[in-house]
Amino acid sequence: MKSQTDLFLENFYYKNADKIFSFALGFLKSKEEAEEAVQDIFVKFWRQRDQIKDIEAYQGYLYKIAKHHLLNCIRKKAKDKIKYYELENNLKSFQSVEGQYIFDELYQQANDAISQLPPRRKQVYELKRNEGLTNRQIAEKMNISETMVEKHWRLAVSTIKDYLQLAEGN
Structure with missing residues (x-):
């Protein structure tokens, strides 16, 4: 049986989830990212719920968590873009024979990692990376859920990174 607090928090979620989603969408400009952010925000809120002494403060505290989380998301997106552009610029600078050799070797290692992915994970990776399809x-x-698409994507990227780090160590 659920406690009064749990029932209150469940109702609080249903009352505020759409508002937080709209707030997140305004920051992130992506429905998928906003949906994921809402889940993350409420998980953080749930974990920190014991720190809130006054029930009237719940909504303000929720928006404070949301604001900080969304700003972190934006910072991460900016860092990822910077890393992408740095990588792109570094790839453009591979004019020498040695640079081309290193690039070709890294490219081959990445393709080896991709070829070793489980079939569904590989398919998700290729549809997203090569064809530019959205999760939806x-x-x-x-014919799978968007959640499964995201899970396959994360695992694929993680596996490829691990593979490349191992290859770099050899």
């Missing part, structure tokens, strides 16, 4: 489009095409 991939989910519809593969």
Whole structure:
């Protein structure tokens, strides 16, 4: 049986989830990212709920968590863009024979990592990376949930990174 606090928090979620989603969408400009952010925000809120002494403060505290989380998301997106552009610029600077050799070797290692992915994970990776499909489009095409698409994507990227780090160590 749920406690009064748990019932209150459940109702609080249903009352505020759409508002937080709209708030997140305004920051992130992506429905998928906003949906994920809402989940993360409420998980953080749930974990910190014991720190809130006054029930009237719940909504303000929720928005404070949301604001900090969304700013962190934006910072991460900016860092990722900077890393992408730095990588792109570094790749453009591979004019020498030695640079081309290193690039070709890294490219081959990445392709080796991708080829070793489980079939569904590989398919999700290729649809997203090569064809530029959204999570929703991939989910519809593969007849799986968007959550599973995101899970396959994260695992694929993580596996490829691990593979490349191992290859770099050799």
